[in-house]
Amino acid sequence: RPMINGPRSDPFLKQATDRVAGSDPGVDLDLFRLSFALTRAANRFTRHVESAVHRPRNLSTAGFRILFTVWACGPLAAHRIAVLAGLSRASVSSVVNTLERDGHVVRSREHDDRRLVTVSLTPTGEDAVRDAYAGQHEVERGLYAALGAGDREVLARLLESLLDAPLD
Numbered sequence: 001r002p003m004i005n006g007p008r009s010d011p012f013l014k015q016a017t018d019r020v021a022g023s024d025p026g027v028d029l030d031l032f033r034l035s036f037a038l039t040r041a042a043n044r045f046t047r048h049v050e051s052a053v054h055r056p057r058n059l060s061t062a063g064f065r066i067l068f069t070v071w072a073c074g075p076l077a078a079h080r081i082a083v084l085a086g087l088s089r090a091s092v093s094s095v096v097n098t099l100e101r102d103g104h105v106v107r108s109r110e111h112d113d114r115r116l117v118t119v120s121l122t123p124t125g126e127d128a129v130r131d132a133y134a135g136q137h138e139v140e141r142g143l144y145a146a147l148g149a150g151d152r153e154v155l156a157r158l159l160e161s162l163l164d165a166p167l168d
Helices: 011-023 029-057 061-073 078-085 089-101 123-146 149-164
Strands: 105-109 117-121
Touching (some): 029 123, 061 117, 061 123, 078 089, 078 117, 089 105, 117 123
């Protein structure tokens, strides 16, 4: 199994860790390194998938997240999409405008409460999200090839436990 690069191979991590340690002697450097690595890994993955997969398909990361959320859950109210996709309501509204213009989603109003807007996939949108996810999955295969199946399972479980933890 290939060796995964550690902190010694990342000069920016070392420089940032040294800077944080020098600015606050009481800081927990293990927590810093964890948060720093998690943030950088998530950002790197997102940027790479957007440029390699989503942009060539005329989607943004937010557009894909909205399509994927509605595909996974079925028609949803816009405010619920915001919660599940981790986006602001304003972002959902703006991106849904684009997705609707491109024929990927339709909006409908509930008969009981005309203020409530439900977003649904069109057949074009369903094709788009399936194709984009297939492309993303190929990127995932390559990116996570350095981890064995057991390591991937442990990492996923650990990250899911972080997502289950309440925020203050």
